[in-house]
Amino acid sequence: DIVMTQSPESLAVSLGERATINCKSSQSVLYSPNNRNYLAWYQQKPGQPPKLLIYWASTRESGVPDRFRGSGSGTDFTLTISSLQAEDVAVYYCQHYYSSPPTFGQGTKVEIK
């Protein structure tokens, strides 16, 4: 199974500042024939189910604010929140879907400093 490792485990960022979350896969999730990275990001607020933010590593889901940006390729990926808002307090998970089974990172908790 592909292991997904996120860093940091938690971070505290001031309102309006940038938050950066990293996700590393134990093997590449880039499929060369279509040049797509099989990587998604989810946001989970307390007491709620996860919500899809990003798929194909950098495509925002409909309705997701443009302050959320996914980047990276191969084995190293980043979710950036360009200007943290109070409503962004949540745990963020990456997930590969390159092969079976799809696996999730352990999560990164984002709080307000």
Next chain:
Amino acid sequence: EVQLLESGGGLVQPGGSLRLSCAASGFTFSNYAMSWVRQAPGKGLEWASAISASGDDTYYADSVKGRFTISRDNSKNTLYLQMNNLRAEDTAVHYCAKVVGNYVDHWGQGILVTVSS
């Protein structure tokens, strides 16, 4: 609007059984693979089981293989998870998930399964 409504959870003793259901609406259910993703209290997400759109292909995590059975009734727009020989470590919120290319684009609200004596 896509809606996924889970039911059937609750408290069960170790070794017992439960059947989860997920009623789907707002999309053509028979066109999509579905999954059960679970989350133990205070923990991360686990892709527990999945089923193809037709129901012909299934996947189980090693942690549930041989004990859980996923199925679907496309005529009723309903996904099921039969859970047998439940263990304490199966205690989790179980989410019904609509799958697109093996990522989840819609999640149910989740239902808690508690295994305890």
